[in-house]
Amino acid sequence: MEQVTNLWSRIIEGQAPPPSWVVIGTGVLALLIVLTGGPWRLARGVVTIVHEAGHALVAVLVGRKLSGIRLHSDTSGVTVSKGKPTGPGMVATAFAGYPAPSLLGLLFAVLLGNGRIAALLTVAALLLLGVLVMVRNAYGVLSVLGAGAVLVGIAWLAPTAVQAAFAYLITWLLLIAGLRPLVELQRKRRRGRAPDSDADQLARLTGVPGALWLLIFAVMALTCVVVGGTTLLAEVLPNGLLPTGSAS
Template identity: 55%
Template sequence: MASISALWQVNDDPKPWIVVAAAVLALGLVAYPPAWRLSRNIVTIAHEGGHALVALLFGRKLDGIRLHSDTSGVTVSRGRPDGAGMVFTALAGYTAPPLLGLLFAWLIGMGRTTLMLWAALALLAGILIMIRNMFGVVSVVTTGAVIFAVSWFASDQIQAAFAYFGASFLLLAGARPVIELQRMRSRRQAPTSDADQLAKLTGVPGLMWVLVFGVVALASLYVGAALLIPERWAFDLLPI
């Protein structure tokens, strides 16, 4: 069983096969359609959480978050209908999952596996306060319960495996919703998407915002992968 003091301990690097297995499992969840339909709910939580956090940072009033069983979601905030606050709030959705994965990879790379798990719990607790429908409550509570159980009861190696899996999943899953978004836009099925809202707010075409989402996802994956590989493996993916 873990303790609060464990948050500040530096964890040892996991065994190499754990890192590989975590990445392979995460890739499987993203690439295999039936698994993706279920695991995409995690991405939606991060997506809507990104909207909510940035809205609050820019002084907007947050009315609530709703998560739906079809893996869609909506975050409602009030405030000025244009300007930087609205632009960054709209921009935060698709960029939040890969950037969160990058943050988790950074913590893991510093050996702060337990801290990473509890940071995820803190973020979920903040999101739970603003959830306004039952499916959303169940999704967030279930996710939080799994993370808490692992962080409190599991051994260091299991915690490491779970943390690597979580970070790898967010990094790998960052690009697929962007591809799905553009596919829906090309079929005129998403007229009010984040990209199209940004186009109306800025005058920059929606396709350019989709490209921004994609660049953030791919850059986060590249840097995050380098951070997740233990130094002793003698790989250096970041050119200096």
Template identity: 55%
Template sequence: MLGELWGRASATQPPLSWETSLLFGRVALLVTWSPVGHRLVRHLVTLVHEAGHAAVAGLLGRRLSGIRLHSDTSGVTVSRGRPRGPGMVATLLAGYPAPALVGLVGAYLLGAGYAAAVLWALVLTCALVLLLVRNLYGLWVVLVLGVGVALLSWTAPAAVLSGTAYLVVWALLLAAPRAVVDLHRERRRGRRGGSDAEQLRRLTGLPAWLWTAAFGLVTVGALVAGARELVPVS
């Protein structure tokens, strides 16, 4: 079974034409920037956001205590280690760029014909996050997403897999800047709370707006680079 799973994950399909890819991009844009659609996509974005925090924290030797995903599409990752210093700064920095960078890597995989690998990588991410989830709602979100994508990847024909992978990648690339816009709006309304930008301000002394701008530059840059890969007109 593992051999068959690897065969499915490593199978290649021809990249979609730039016209078809652009069509999927337009659909993803409508979904990610509409109120109802954005709320659904935001669960995926939050999952990848928190996975980014967890991955960097683990790589830097911090002890992971758990991840919580909430019904309002927010999330939190708790790790133990030095409360200050480069490790904590890097952990906080990883969240907002994570969906954009994952989307960018996904765009390059799609360009190389590995649409199935994009979806199975998402299933693997869900499996790893499942080990760290510490609340019932988060468990439900990860299970529904992971099991749903796994079943689709196992049963759907190649054309459906490609289309789904393109939608997922476009959604990540487009929703990542939207998340930064939401962060900026919350700051302007005075709802700063314990956002990543505010925590970075307290740790580094640099203003929160500067960190928000940095998140915006990374996410927009990833969107531009990913779009050029997904829509290779020339």
């Protein structure tokens, strides 16, 4: 009970930003994870969870019946919903996956910019719980439970400094990792190996070329990196590096 009270207090009151080396260091680490092989594969699983959660959330919001989510060992996933196979609702559902990690990273950056580390961890836990309820295969359940175990362990057992570093790492990772799946998708599309990708589904639904949808995803991801990164760094950059207004 005391831990719950302390967590709630941190959510309400907020926390001071960590040292600048933590903010910058976690950003560099996140970039290295995205650019490397083995670490990226682990991170890719987290990105896929958020990707499928984006599909699922929008499907529910537009009135479709969510059937379930499946996560696979190759870090791919699929979200199945029932409803009209065409129209704005289906377009919104198909569109929601790729921007989801970048947008969640931007939300997390805003929370961290306001000192809401505990709130970020709570939002992440609720996201995982929502996905867990809808997962329909064993590997997916194990993946979400594993991610949840790490999150709960850090939120409940780790020192405040570790929680802050973890929150910044996850945020940077979501922001930066929103770009790599788009590069991978374009490579697959060039080889004709992704006929059922979100971009190609959107092309069939709207008549707009898949390449243009991919460009829209990329612009959104880059925008989130710039805005989110600026937000994360605003509290730690020297005042001389920040833009200032002219004195009158």
